[in-house]
Amino acid sequence: xxxxxxxxxxxxxxxxxxxxxxxxxxxxxxxxxxxxxxxxxxxxxxxxxxxxxxxxxxxxxxxxxxxxxxxxxxxxxxxxxxxxxxxxxxxxxxxxxxxxxxxxxxxxxxxxxxxxxxxxxxxxxxxxxxxxxxxxxxxxxxxxxxxxxxxxxxxxxxxxxxxxxxxxxxxxxxxxxxxxxxxxxxxxxxxxxxxxxxxxxxxxxxxxxxxxxxxxxxxxxxxxxxxxxxxxxxxxxxxxxxxxxxxxxxxxxxxxxxxxxxxxxxxxxxxxxxxxxxxxxxxxxxxxxxxxxxxxxxxxxxxxxxxxxxxxxxxxxxxxxxxxxxxxxxxxxxxxxxxxxxxxxxxxxxxxxxxxxxxxxx
Amino acid sequence: xxxxxxxxxxxxxxxxxxxxxxxxxxxxxxxxxxxxxxxxxxxxxxxxxxxxxxxxxxxxxxxxxxxxxxxxxxxxxxxxxxxxxxxxxxxxxxxxxxxxxxxxxxxxxxxxxxxxxxxxxxxxxxxxxxxxxxxxxxxxxxxxxxxxxxxxxxxxxxxxxxxxxxxxxxxxxxxxxxxxxxxxxxxxxxxxxxxxxxxxxxxxxxxxxxxxxxxxxxxxxxxxxxxxxxxxxxxxxxxxxxxxxxxxxxxxxxxxxxxxxxxxxxxxxxxxxxxxxxxxxxxxxxxxxxxxxxxxxxxxxxxxxxxxxxxxxxxxxxxxxxxxxxxxxxxxxxxxxxxxxxxxxxxxxxxxxxxxxxxxxx
Numbered sequence: 007x008x009x010x011x012x013x014x015x016x017x018x019x020x021x022x023x024x025x026x027x028x029x030x031x032x033x034x035x036x037x038x039x040x041x042x043x044x045x046x047x048x049x050x051x052x053x054x055x056x057x058x059x060x061x062x063x064x065x066x067x068x069x070x071x072x073x074x075x076x077x078x079x080x081x082x083x084x085x086x087x088x089x090x091x092x093x094x095x096x097x098x099x100x101x102x103x104x105x106x107x108x109x110x111x112x113x114x115x116x117x118x119x120x121x122x123x124x125x126x127x128x129x130x131x132x133x134x135x136x137x138x139x140x141x142x143x144x145x146x147x148x149x150x151x152x153x154x155x156x157x158x159x160x161x162x163x164x165x166x167x168x169x170x171x172x173x174x175x176x177x178x179x180x181x182x183x184x185x186x187x188x189x190x191x192x193x194x195x196x197x198x199x200x201x202x203x204x205x206x207x208x209x210x211x212x213x214x215x216x217x218x219x220x221x222x223x224x225x226x227x228x229x230x231x232x233x234x235x236x237x238x239x240x241x242x243x244x245x246x247x248x249x250x251x252x253x254x255x256x257x258x259x260x261x262x263x264x265x266x267x268x269x270x271x272x273x274x275x276x277x278x279x280x281x282x283x284x285x286x287x288x289x290x291x292x293x294x295x296x297x298x299x300x301x302x303x304x305x306x307x308x309x310x311x312x313x314x315x316x317x318x319x320x321x322x323x324x325x326x327x328x329x330x331x332x333x334x335x336x337x338x339x340x341x342x343x344x345x346x347x348x349x350x351x352x353x354x355x356x357x358x359x360x361x362x363x364x365x366x367x368x
Numbered sequence: 369x370x371x372x373x374x375x376x377x378x379x380x381x382x383x384x385x386x387x388x389x390x391x392x393x394x395x396x397x398x399x400x401x402x403x404x405x406x407x408x409x410x411x412x413x414x415x416x417x418x419x420x421x422x423x424x425x426x427x428x429x430x431x432x433x434x435x436x437x438x439x440x441x442x443x444x445x446x447x448x449x450x451x452x453x454x455x456x457x458x459x460x461x462x463x464x465x466x467x468x469x470x471x472x473x474x475x476x477x478x479x480x481x482x483x484x485x486x487x488x489x490x491x492x493x494x495x496x497x498x499x500x501x502x503x504x505x506x507x508x509x510x511x512x513x514x515x516x517x518x519x520x521x522x523x524x525x526x527x528x529x530x531x532x533x534x535x536x537x538x539x540x541x542x543x544x545x546x547x548x549x550x551x552x553x554x555x556x557x558x559x560x561x562x563x564x565x566x567x568x569x570x571x572x573x574x575x576x577x578x579x580x581x582x583x584x585x586x587x588x589x590x591x592x593x594x595x596x597x598x599x600x601x602x603x604x605x606x607x608x609x610x611x612x613x614x615x616x617x618x619x620x621x622x623x624x625x626x627x628x629x630x631x632x633x634x635x636x637x638x639x640x641x642x643x644x645x646x647x648x649x650x651x652x653x654x655x656x657x658x659x660x661x662x663x664x665x666x667x668x669x670x671x672x673x674x675x676x677x678x679x680x681x682x683x684x685x686x687x688x689x690x691x692x693x694x695x696x697x698x699x700x701x702x703x704x705x706x707x708x709x710x711x712x713x714x715x716x717x718x719x720x721x722x723x724x725x726x727x728x729x730x
Contacts, residue, residue, distance in 0.1 A: 018605035020555050020579060021612075022477040030615030033438050044434075053430030062428045062625070068415030070424075070594040070629070072406075073587070076395050100462055103618045111498075115384040136473075136616040193382050217382060225435070232432040232624035243380035250383075253392030254498040256465045262594035263424070263625050267432070 024138065031132040034335050043358055045349040046333040048200075048310050050229040052284070052352075054267070055277040058230070061270035062263050074262045076253075081260075081268045085237055088272050089209040095239055097248040098268070100259035102199055102223035102236030105248070106165075107133050108255070109219055109238065112247040113193035114139050118162035123152055125341050127171035127197065146173070146341070150304050150312070154181045158188035165195040169205055172337060172347060174306030176205045186215045193244065195219045202227035202282050203289070204307030209239050216241045226309055227282050228271045233264045285309050289350045295360040299367055310349045312342065315367055320344035326366035332359050386500065393494040396697050405720055407711040408695040410562075410672050412591035414646070414714075416629070417639040420592070423632035424625050436624045438615075443622075443630045447599055450634050451571040457601055459610040460630070462621035464561055464585035464598030467610070468527075469495050470617070471581055471600065474609040475555035476501050480524035485514055487703050489533035489559065508535070508703070512666050512674070516543045520550035527557040531567055534699060534709060536668030538567045548577040555606065557581045564589035564644050565651070566669030571601050578603045588671055589644050590633045595626045647671050651712045657722040661729055672711045674704065677729055682706035688728035694721050 017026055034047035053059075082096040089095075099105035110133040114120045119140035122130045126143075134141045144156045150173045157164050164185060169176045186194050194217055196208045201222065208220050219240040225231035238248060252259070260268075271278070289311065293303050296313055304312040315323065320343055324336045327346075335347040350356065379388055396409035415421075444458040451457075461467035472495040476482045481502035484492045496503045506518045512535045519526050526547060531538045548556050556579055558570045563584065570582050581602040587593035600610060614621070622630075633640070651673065655665050658675055666674040677685065682705055686698045689708075697709040712718065 018609055019553065020475055020606060021609045022474060024477055025474045025609050025612050028612050028616045030612050031619060032615075033435070033619045036435060036437055047435055049435065050433045052433065054432050058432075059428055062432075063425055066421055066424045066428065066625075068421075070416050070420075071412045071414065071591040073395070073398060073409055073411060073593040074596070075398055100618060100621050104621070107617050112384060112387045113382055115386055132616045136613070191381065229433040231435040234436070234620060234623045244382060247380055247383045247387050250387050250390050250392055251498070253394075254390045254494045255469050256462060257393060257395045258593075258596060259462050259466070259621070261596045261623065261626055263428075264623055 024136070028135050029132065031129045035333060037333065042331055042333045043351065043355050044333050045351050045355065045359060046335040047231070048226055048308070048349045049231045050226060050281060050285070050309070051350070051355060052229055052281040054229045055271060055274040057274045057277070058267050058270040061266045065263050065266040070262060074258050074260060074265055076257045078260055078265060081265050084269045084272050089239060091209070091212060091239060094242040094245060095212055097238040097240075097245045098260060099236050099238075099252070101225060101234045102197070102221050103129060104259060105221055105236045105238050106195070106197065107136070108248050108251040109193075109195055109221065110134070110139060111137050112251045113219070113244070114163045116162050118160070120163040120165065121157055121161050122165045123170065125150060125170070125172050125339055127167050128337070130165055150342075151175050152177055154184050157185055161189070161192065163192040163194065164189055165197060167197040167199065168208075169200045169203070169307040171197070171199060172339075172342060173304050173312050174200070174308040174310060175304060176307035179206055179208060179211070182208050183211065186211065186218055190217060193217050193219055195221060197221050199223045199226055200308035203285060203309045212239050212241060216243065219244050224268060224271060227278065229281065230267055230271060233267045235260065235264050235268045285350050288353055288356055291353070292348070292350060292356045292360065296363065299360070299364055310347050312345050312347050314345045318367055320346060323366055327359075327362055330362040330365065332362050386498070390497050391494065393491045397695060399695065404693055404695045405713065405717050406695050407713050407717065407721060408697040409593070410588055410670075410711045411593045412588060412643060412647070412671070413712070413717060414591055414643040416591040417633060417636040419636045419639070420629050420632040423628045427625050427628040432624060436620050436622060436627055438619045440622055440627060443627050446631045446634050451569075451601060453571070453574060453601060456604040456607060457574055459600040459602075459607045460622060461598050461600075461614070463587060463596045464559070464583050465491060466621060467583055467598045467600050468557070468559065469498070470610050470613040471555075471557055471583065472496070472501060473499050474613045475581070475606070476525045478524050480522070482525040482527065483519050483523050484527045485532065487512060487532070487534050487701055489529050490699070492527055512704075513537045514539055516546050519547055523551070523554065525554040525556065526551055527559060529559040529561065530570075531562045531565070531669040533559070533561060534701075534704060535666050535674050536562070536670040536672055537666060538669035541568055541570060541573065544570050545573065548573065548580055552579060555579050555581055557583060559583050561585045561588055562670035565647060565671045574601050574603060578605065581606050586630060586633060589640065591643065592629055592633060595629045597622065597626050597630045647712050650715055650718055653715070654710070654712060654718045654722065658725065661722070661726055672709050674707050674709050676707045680729055682708060685728055689721075689724055692724040692727065694724050
């Protein structure tokens, strides 16, 4: 992590060819200069459960001198119980990013290109670069939805975010099953980072589809982006593949406090439901308000909305909001270059956002 | 992380070839069945500084809903000040294992084989497997010391642990400089996980050698194995290479609490010195005692000692100690198959260890 302002990288004779060729992922801005209303990285507006805070505080002590449990046994068992699975169906990692990176390595580093949508989470392409995996980006339809029939031909594997990480659009489980059935020899990863905000998880399909890997995160609906926790659910042979990869890369990626947080967050189901329901309500209110301002809104089942105004360029909207103290996200992808992705914050934040947005287009 | 008892992995048709071929690293046992005197993973016997505990407790709060700073700015600045460098000379990661893994990728994934000792940290070979990097293992001399002259011919790069992770033997800075001068076109990684226990860091050479990467960890002398923190020091072009790799793998590997711990641990220099000096004293006492029991001791500058008894097989010693409630480490490597690697614990732990060892050989 370079700590100076970034500039165009000069190549170095010491870099391996793969590192020269990389096109790293660029995360959403984490501003340090002033307080923004921060609607750019899909964090939860609500703090972690008080029981999580208590569990983590309780774990801060002399035992931090000892390595964490490399098998994350308690956390795996907790997640397994929650999803009606066995611990052998659960793999945990340092955020769903690490879980997905290891899954790309374990299952997609094969001859044939893998497939994912042309408008999706930018890290999919970065991991293909990192591991030298060939890929095809399949265009979303005109409504920015995944067309499952475009994924059914033989390939190296498929990853779909559900809901999609940049559009918020959801696939139903019948569409996921169609995908799984069409790729029986390849792994299909369903990246459910946002599933809790309106979709149905494919976790219940794990028993029937040996090629299914469901990946989720604690960074969104569990209010723990700051603790770095994610997990995968799948049949034991997939989990073993992930474990083999992890143990040849970094044996202990989850620290003692994150392990404690992960267990406590799953156990406080009531708090989870309250926060999630509130985000869903606030999303509906926000959608109604921005439509009144003349915006088009892609139907969202996530904790963000993707919006566009027919009369304004995305860049101008982004900058107008930033000048007014509101950070949202805009992507370089041509198809959504005039869209803004707006995280659903608290009611107050969204009221301020709507007001500022009204000023920008007013 | 598979949560069931391990068995020989069955291969899966879903695994990529690289994952089938992996030979993952096996970390030291983290027992759950009973309380052992745990001298097998080189953790500190002393808790983290009270100021670290306080800093981490203070960071546990609602902000855990937000992603950590992906550039780890404060931590990089703190480490830079400590080592007399600039923040642009510092890269931080999830334990030195993650830092080293990314360094193997960024600098060693080239055509020519890299070199490291035949008796060393087992993860070096695992990372070569993970990234498909060719390597040559260079035999230590008969005293289990690195012979620098064996590394001077052109190759893909060099990694030496200093002190060596399995022997505890130290190289002086003149030997490190000879290595750096003999490989001007390749990166030389000096893995200083144990340097604080008796060696001189090569951090001061960073300004003069663009091919030098120094890697350290918080898991040993900083009493923070449970928080997962490590770092690299090098010239900005090497740090940029690491950052490129990191940002194509996992943007935020260090959580908010680990960042807080990392800063506080460096700032409490007095506490660090007291703990380190105590380990060094206890090491000397332990060396003297085990010699009285007839053991040979490899000269150690680390927080462990490598010992052998001419009359006993390593396996028998290991099992005799385990039966008496003491865990130590033994490696499969033929050259040290009758050695035990014994972490230096507290005075009480080492007194108990010496007593049990006496029983085993008595």
